Amino acid sequence: MKKVSILVPESALLAAVDDPRHVFSMVNSFYEKDGKPAIFDIKLVGLSKTVNLHNSSFTVHTDLLLNEVKKTDLIFIPAFDGKMETVLEKNKDFIPWINEQYKRGAEVV
Numbered sequence: 001m002k003k004v005s006i007l008v009p010e011s012a013l014l015a016a017v018d019d020p021r022h023v024f025s026m027v028n029s030f031y032e033k034d035g036k037p038a039i040f041d042i043k044l045v046g047l048s049k050t051v052n053l054h055n056s057s058f059t060v061h062t063d064l065l066l067n068e069v070k071k072t073d074l075i076f077i078p079a080f081d082g083k084m085e086t087v088l089e090k091n092k093d094f095i096p097w098i099n100e101q102y103k104r105g106a107e108v109v
Contacts, residue, residue, distance in 0.1 A: 002073045011090060066097050072106050
């Protein structure tokens with residue numbers, strides 16, 4: 001089973017977090033309907049257990065904190081809203097983890 005980590009950074013666009021989660025979940029459903037096991041272990045991963053998006057209009061509850069993910073196969077980085085410099089500063093704690101997972105063989109998209 002492939003481990004998929006969908007990051008939930010501050011300033012992420014909600015659709016850019018939920019749409020990939022939905023697509024991977026649907027693929028799992030197709031496999032399960034054919035009597036096969038799911039092929040993706042999908043987790044929403046953040047720096048905190050809840051992340052407010054779109055000026056706190058929506059709250060995403062993450063499955064795991066970043067430090068709880070020791071190994072993943074695929075890291076999905078969602079689109080975000082705002083100036084890149086500001087967003088990177090708010091989410092800088094993701095960067096060393098992404099680099100380490102990449103060195104361990106994770107794909108980053």
